[in-house]
Amino acid sequence: MSVWGVVLAGGGGTRFGGLKQFARLGGQSLLERVVSVALASCDGVVVVLPAGHDWNGPGIRATGGSTRAESVRAGLAALPGDASIVCITDAAHPLAGSVLYERVIGAVRAGADAALPGLPLTDAVKRVQMVNDEPHLLGVAGATTPAGGHVSAQMPMAFSLPVLLRAHREIADAVEDSAMVGAAGGRVVVVPGEPTNVHVTTPDELVVAQALLPLTH
Numbered sequence: 001m002s003v004w005g006v007v008l009a010g011g012g013g014t015r016f017g018g019l020k021q022f023a024r025l026g027g028q029s030l031l032e033r034v035v036s037v038a039l040a041s042c043d044g045v046v047v048v049l050p051a052g053h054d055w056n057g058p059g060i061r062a063t064g065g066s067t068r069a070e071s072v073r074a075g076l077a078a079l080p081g082d083a084s085i086v087c088i089t090d091a092a093h094p095l096a097g098s099v100l101y102e103r104v105i106g107a108v109r110a111g112a113d114a115a116l117p118g119l120p121l122t123d124a125v126k127r128v129q130m131v132n133d134e135p136h137l138l139g140v141a142g143a144t145t146p147a148g149g150h151v152s153a154q155m156p157m158a159f160s161l162p163v164l165l166r167a168h169r170e171i172a173d174a175v176e177d178s179a180m181v182g183a184a185g186g187r188v189v190v191v192p193g194e195p196t197n198v199h200v201t202t203p204d205e206l207v208v209a210q211a212l213l214p215l216t217h
């Protein structure tokens with residue numbers, strides 16, 4: 001069974017203020033770091049880039065779309081015919097280490113349709129109506145969900161490739177791919193995530209990733 005990675009780096013980095021996939025972290029770009037870890041855990045990688053951008057690292061290139069799901073489909077279309085398990089990851093999770101690949105790939109090999117790392121939430125989650133016209137406020141609070149029984153969904157996620165392809169044929173869009181597989185009736189399991197596996201969306205989060213870098217393995 002051949003295991004391939006799809007590294008998503010086709011986004012515009014709106015919240016970061018630019019193409020964060022090419023920002024530097026510990027002497028490498030986020031994209032270089034993520035591709036290097038993916039290659040250590042997979043037989044090969046497809047790198048999904050923004051239209052009009054290339055990079056000089058390894059992997060099969062694909063051009064991203066206007067939504068995350070479209071970028072995933074562009075990556076899946078570039079996979080070789082012998083791929084049977086695919087790991088979807090992204091340049092926004094530069095500290096995801098090989099242990100997470102081992103866990104999610106192992107869960108799919110053991111029979112799950114999809115597997116993702118989850119980090120148990122410890123703070124309650126508030127629905128918020130965001131406001132833009134009051135600088136001292138983020139928004140107005142609505143319903144509250146207790147933290148218990150919830151995790152934040154991390155990357156990388158692993159999939160049985162036929163199941164993921166079927167989910168993408170049935171469902172046009174979703175926040176992420178394991179949600180698509182779940183909505184299409186697949187069995188999605190959660191393995192332990194890592195607190196250092198931050199999602200870099202803003203420059204502040206890149207500073208956090210820089211501080212956490214020495215703690216990663």
Ligand SMILES: Nc1ccn([C@@H]2O[C@H](COP(=O)(O)OP(=O)(O)OP(=O)(O)O)[C@@H](O)[C@H]2O)c(=O)n1
Pocket residue numbers: 008009010011012013014015016021048064065066067068069071072090091092093200201
């Ligand atoms: N059309 C898109 C949108 C996102 N991504 C990738 O998906 C990952 C997670 O997305 P996110 O963190 O939201 O990054 P951006 O879409 O770049 O940021 P923003 O939402 O702030 O514009 C990133 O590696 C991003 O490059 C992608 O390949 N194609």
Ligand SMILES: C[C@](O)(CO)[C@H](O)COP(=O)(O)O
Pocket residue numbers: 068152153154155175176199
């Ligand atoms: C894919 C993801 O990082 C998993 O937690 C998250 O869903 C991405 O969300 P975004 O709204 O596209 O940044």
